[in-house]
Amino acid sequence: MSQLSEIQTGFARAVLNAKDPVPEGVESHLRTKPLKRFGVYRNNVYVSLVSVLEGRFPVVARLLGEDFFKATARVFVEQNPPNSPVLMRYGGQFPEFLEIFEPVADLPWLGDVARLEWAWNLAYHAADREPVGSEALAAIDPSTAASLHAEFHPAVQLIRSVYPVVTIWSENSKDGEPDHIDAGAGGEDGLIVRPGIAVEVRHLPLGGAAFIAALTKGKTLGEAAEAAFEEDTAFDLQANIAGLIASGAIAELRAG
């Protein structure tokens, strides 16, 4: 092993593990192994990564409060440091982490809230694409509608939860005190779209998520409608097609 490699291995390990001693060979002009100076690097790494997570999961941060969030995020950073310098990709494992992190076990819906915020981030950075336009729609013969395949916009994300995750998210995304929410009131599904550059989170009606999930898997409009009815007989096909088009979720509709 080269000397440089050895130095960097020791340095990296000590930066991540606050209890490790300052590595050999590190010095100031006044002493060897200066703990406080070395601590600047430790601090830079943790503070910056915790702040990245705080910016990426603002609703989780608001729900937990600043101190609790930071303490939680710090443990996450310790266990899951980034593996890429492109920090917009950092934090994808945070939802799963929250689901097994004991101090938040009393908030079983928190992981899904984080999942929604991560999906928001994916949508924010997704590729640009023009949603299907009125001309293309007008050119489709409605009698062939049942056999159409939908291609979704690259930003589209579907969130399904047994908790009212869209309501929790939206109540905590706006200014002012959030309304009281009963987490046991039933699950919610959300659709995240970004037809232009603004991300929108939409609340899906009954059967909507099953409809979208089936279309995503390559099912035809007719097959997806069947799947949605099967999940919920209250599924409103017309409202769902209109909703998907109007929200900019669909990039293209193609014949079988």
Add this chain to the structure above:
Amino acid sequence: MNRIQPHTGSSPIPARAGVGFKPEHFGEILEGRPDVGWFEVHAENYMGDGGAPHHYLSAIREHYPLSVHGVGLSIGADAELDKEHLVALKRVCDRYEPGLVSEHLAWSTHDGVYLNDLLPVPYSSETLARVCEHIEQVQDVLGRRMLLENPSTYIKFESSEMSELEFLRAIVSRTGCGLLLDVNNVHVSATNHAYDATAYLDAFPYEHVGEIHLGGHAEDEGDDGEPLLIDDHASAVADIVWGLYDRTIARCGPVPTLIEWDNDVPAWDKLKDEAARANAILSKTSVRHVAAE
């Protein structure tokens, strides 16, 4: 002649003040079209597929020259460069055609873990060989000359065999890269390691400087109560750094100068004032002292 040739298709960066672009200032910049010489962005923030960041930057690029500053290439690492990341950097450069491309004399990735800080390197012949290899690779892939920034450091290594200046000079002579002189980093490192910033600057190879950075720092104390400065880019440029900058410009002539303010980002007007202060110093001299080709 200035050795830093503008890249084909790019707008050259003028020897005026530029400002680090922050999305929160987008509206003001696009509507007011302030008389700012150029903008700089961190390459890594534009490595996503699409959406708002690219929308913002494309609009800025339409009206201003742009400099791309990488923060994550880990040029000072012993390990090989992340090829995927280098390709992503090239993609950003191909898309936005920056007038300047720069990176740091530092490392941040080790064993696949990205530490999100600019970590220091020992100034040894072994590090020198590695850094030069990496810079040559970057210049090969990008097809252009890059600038390397002098670091701000909080510790040093027993295994260093030469001074930072000797190290930087050797890199330039071996790779032909240019230098990004961060005057605040000079002040921070000189204070932290108890050497004279003025002497360091007077000996700096100005003929290879393609860009200057000016940022703010915070004051702290080291293990023995000695002054320790932290390069936090969270405040205005300190008066002492303005003084060093003035001295630098008097010696090397006008060089594109960036106002760096990355944390606790202020209102746009505050950045404009900082840029105006740099422009006032830049306009005192017009003769650029550069190396012969």
Add this chain to the structure above:
Amino acid sequence: MQSKTRKISSLAIAGAFAASVAAVGATPVVAADDMVKCYGIAKKGENDCKAGPGTSCSGTSSVDYQGNAWKLVKKGTCGQVSTPAGKGSLTCLTTRPSGQNYQCG
């Protein structure tokens, strides 16, 4: 259950599709103020276009918060969400309130 054998006729789908297209028809999908909204003019907390902090090439003087999550009290808004005892189950999906229709969250 009927649902397994229920077949939605192509005609019904054609009708629903035509009605959807007619309903959406005139509304542009990307609202004209989308770009304006994203210029940073939107009120704080309402800007749908700003992601969190990106990369940094600077250090920080603020000190790492090393609180203990096992001992800290949650001081956020999570108290506004009452959580039932025991974890939720998938059966909740069929008992959700209805009437939500692609509203923005």
